[in-house]
Amino acid sequence: MQIQENPRVRAVEKVLTRKPLLMENRPKNITDIFEELVLTYPKLKKLLPSNIYNDLYNSAVSGKTLQRSTAEAVAEVIKDWGISMGATHFTHWFQPQTDLSAEKHDAFLSFDENKNPIIRLSASQLIQGEPDASSFPSGGRRSTFEARGYTAWDPTSPIFIIENPNGRTLCIPSIFISYNGEALDLKTPLIRSNLCIQKETLRLLSLLGDTNTDYVNPTVGAEQEYFLVDKSFYNSREDLLFCGRTLVGGWSPKGQELEDHYFGSIQPRVMAFMQEIEYELFRLGVPCKTRHNEVAPAQYEFAPIFEESNIASDHNQLVMEIMRKIADKHGLAVLFHEKPFSKINGSGKHLNWSLSTDKGENLLEPTEHPKDNYRFLMMMISVLKGVAEHGGALRTAVATHSNDHRLGANEAPPAIMSVFLGKNLQDLFDDIQKYSEDNSSKKELKMAIEIQHLPRVRMDESDRNRTSPFAFTGNKFEFRSVGSAQSISYPLTILNAVIASGMNYVSSELESQLKNTNDVSSAVLATISKIMPQVRHVLFDGNNYSNEWKLEAEKRGLPILKDTPSSYGWFVDNCKFLIDRSIYTKDELDAKIHIMLERYSKAILIEGSCLIDIIKTFIIPSAEEELCLRERKDVRKKNTKMLSNTVGELVDKIEELELLHRKCKQIEDCFCVSQKLSTEMLPLFECIHSLSNTIEQNTRDHLWRLPKYREMLFIR
Ligand code: ADP
Ligand code: MG
Numbered sequence: 001m002q003i004q005e006n007p008r009v010r011a012v013e014k015v016l017t018r019k020p021l022l023m024e025n026r027p028k029n030i031t032d033i034f035e036e037l038v039l040t041y042p043k044l045k046k047l048l049p050s051n052i053y054n055d056l057y058n059s060a061v062s063g064k065t066l067q068r069s070t071a072e073a074v075a076e077v078i079k080d081w082g083i084s085m086g087a088t089h090f091t092h093w094f095q096p097q098t099d100l101s102a103e104k105h106d107a108f109l110s111f112d113e114n115k116n117p118i119i120r121l122s123a124s125q126l127i128q129g130e131p132d133a134s135s136f137p138s139g140g141r142r143s144t145f146e147a148r149g150y151t152a153w154d155p156t157s158p159i160f161i162i163e164n165p166n167g168r169t170l171c172i173p174s175i176f177i178s179y180n181g182e183a184l185d186l187k188t189p190l191i192r193s194n195l196c197i198q199k200e201t202l203r204l205l206s207l208l209g210d211t212n213t214d215y216v217n218p219t220v221g222a223e224q225e226y227f228l229v230d231k232s233f234y235n236s237r238e239d240l241l242f243c244g245r246t247l248v249g250g251w252s253p254k255g256q257e258l259e260d261h262y263f264g265s266i267q268p269r270v271m272a273f274m275q276e277i278e279y280e281l282f283r284l285g286v287p288c289k290t291r292h293n294e295v296a297p298a299q300y301e302f303a304p305i306f307e308e309s310n311i312a313s314d315h316n317q318l319v320m321e322i323m324r325k326i327a328d329k330h331g332l333a334v335l336f337h338e339k340p341f342s343k344i345n346g347s348g349k350h351l352n353w354s355l356s357t358d359k360g361e362n363l364l365e366p367t368e369h370p371k372d373n374y375r376f377l378m379m380m381i382s383v384l385k386g387v388a389e390h391g392g393a394l395r396t397a398v399a400t401h402s403n404d405h406r407l408g409a410n411e412a413p414p415a416i417m418s419v420f421l422g423k424n425l426q427d428l429f430d431d432i433q434k435y436s437e438d439n440s441s442k443k444e445l446k447m448a449i450e451i452q453h454l455p456r457v458r459m460d461e462s463d464r465n466r467t468s469p470f471a472f473t474g475n476k477f478e479f480r481s482v483g484s485a486q487s488i489s490y491p492l493t494i495l496n497a498v499i500a501s502g503m504n505y506v507s508s509e510l511e512s513q514l515k516n517t518n519d520v521s522s523a524v525l526a527t528i529s530k531i532m533p534q535v536r537h538v539l540f541d542g543n544n545y546s547n548e549w550k551l552e553a554e555k556r557g558l559p560i561l562k563d564t565p566s567s568y569g570w571f572v573d574n575c576k577f578l579i580d581r582s583i584y585t586k587d588e589l590d591a592k593i594h595i596m597l598e599r600y601s602k603a604i605l606i607e608g609s610c611l612i613d614i615i616k617t618f619i620i621p622s623a624e625e626e627l628c629l630r631e632r633k634d635v636r637k638k639n640t641k642m643l644s645n646t647v648g649e650l651v652d653k654i655e656e657l658e659l660l661h662r663k664c665k666q667i668e669d670c671f672c673v674s675q676k677l678s679t680e681m682l683p684l685f686e687c688i689h690s691l692s693n694t695i696e697q698n699t700r701d702h703l704w705r706l707p708k709y710r711e712m713l714f715i716r
Pocket of ligand 2: 350478
């Protein structure tokens with residue numbers, strides 16, 4: 001083979017010619033461009049008559065349907081704004097159950113009675129769209145002929161403009177439901193879960209004597225990790241192209257062991273990419289705050305300022321969409337897969353979560369005000385109760401084929417759900433547990449809560465436990481197990497539901513305590529004291545990566561769900577609380593389980609096909625050429641024999657894989673096939689991967705045609 005025919009060499013040469021891509025519009029002051037592409041509520045307020053605006057605003061807050069006349073007036077104003085911004089089309093923008101967002105564009109075009117073309121957006125077009133639902137995952141609920149679903153405008157998330165090279169489109173954030181009202185998307189359950197936790201929080205607050213709060217919403221900040229590789233490398237590796245991860249390769253003289261990448265200075269091409277993304281995101285109103293290098297080579301992170309959960313979810317979808325688009329422009333490919341490279345860290349999406357009132361108070365903020373501190377403690381015990389009861393559901397919410405490679409590996413949260421509180425807070429809860437038993441200390445305990453302990457809780461932040469999947473970090477929880485490729489909607493839905501469920505229990509307990517006493521603080525302490533023994537088993541402040549923890553967790557009876565099939569196997573029998581809290585219907589959950597398992601299986605089958613292809617068309621041919629060359633020169637006998645044996649073994653394993661692949665494709669039951677893939681096909685992938693790596697290390701460089709780890713990770 002001629003060196004210049006080698007696609008890998010060509011890719012390296014191409015990468016070496018790349019320069020940081022300059023932006024046409026250099027960033028101005030952030031505040032000058034922030035939200036320029038968004039139709040915010042303040043902008044609407046200026047554009048709409050006040051009665052119409054109030055109608056719209058109230059329906060957005062309360063979730064009530066808009067009046068027809070209001071809708072007509074609003075549609076007119078939205079259209080005019082869209083046109084003034086240069087949009088020619090509009091689309092309902094929604095989140096089907098694919099973790100991606102979806103859109104179907106329509107022109108602002110209609111005809112008047114004289115058949116003259118006119119620009120128009122009718123109220124019904126604004127409120128309702130009708131994509132053909134049959135090609136979105138539905139869990140087998142609808143056959144094609146009845147596959148009608150529709151999108152409905154969700155006025156709680158603002159309308160915005162997406163720019164493409166040759167035009168702009170007005171995007172209307174929407175939910176996606178079937179004609180009989182079943183959720184077909186990820187947003188409908190999320191909105192239900194927001195309402196559910198709002199209801200439960202208001203109940204708890206009113207028991208605590210708070211009658212001022214009208215409105216509560218989860219606040220969310222999703223830290224997005226990702227890898228960047230050059231597009232030339234990406235395009236010459238079909239595993240990256242089709243599966244988002246490398247199925248072979250792995251040896252690089254250097255990985256992340258020197259710990260020199262984390263927070264290191266950002267390479268100019270990457271910086272140019274980040275700057276352009278931030279510019280675009282600012283214009284879309286996404287409050288991008290932090291950018292930095294992550295632990296692994298070629299790994300990075302963006303973190304936003306937190307927002308209300310529904311908007312945070314839409315914004316995270318926009319972050320991923322804009323990143324894909326801009327990466328392409330910069331000659332880069334962005335990898336959201338949780339484990340694109342073996343042997344180095346994977347990516348997650350830490351979900352920071354708290355609850356905020358309409359007065360802007362953070363309910364998870366320990367303060368120095370005694371009254372608020374009882375409230376804080378009730379919120380905390382609700383979280384503990386929720387996770388103690390439904391931790392397995394949290395684990396299931398982050399179970400995907402790709403995140404399975406990360407969870408439970410040595411650098412990521414384990415698949416076992418536990419909560420880390422920090423020492424001060426844990427001590428405080430321990431003291432409170434003794435409250436009922438030990439009458440003498442009641443007064444001191446109250447004093448401690450009211451004056452001493454709580455401000456110290458915040459100081460725990462500095463030595464927080466980095467290995468915990470669900471950690472209290474001073475004034476919020478950080479759910480670290482979410483996958484970097486996931487939409488946050490589903491994990492967030494489950495998290496809201498889990499905590500709402502815990503809160504429901506806590507409120508009922510508090511209610512009955514309040515029958516015995518008028519003193520709210522005593523009732524709170526008695527409630528916590530009673531619940532502590534029920535939740536103690538989910539508290540863990542040790543090393544979550546250690547083997548001892550696995551054994552310990554088993555003893556404590558915590559669900560240990562190692563992969564997606566076992567998670568959903570557990571979930572089937574333990575998801576009823578979601579129906580009880582009206583987050584999902586039974587049918588929706590059946591469909592959800594089906595969709596998730598089917599996605600798992602399809603993804604692994606695609607990986608299987610891809611691996612077979614790579615081994616047959618790249619690895620084995622290179623190995624054969626190497627063996628040929630060696631035969632002629634007759635050198636390194638022992639090593640040559642080893643290489644030829646490895647090739648033989650690889651050929652056998654590929655045959656085995658092909659057979660298994662055919663078999664799995666024929667299994668109909670989605671649960672059976674996913675289990676077989678997990679227990680038989682994934683280990684076979686590992687074995688093939690390792691054989692291929694041995695060949696890679698024993699084949700001369702110019703014969704190897706797939707970009708190597710060391711190149712993808714280090715050449716930019
Ligand atoms: P780190 O976890 O890296 O130390 P920070 O604690 O500053 O960083 O915040 C991480 C993320 O948590 C950010 O996206 C931030 O906006 C978010 N966050 C901070 N406060 C809250 C809150 N009250 N509710 C939800 N998210 C929050
Ligand atoms: Mg963090």
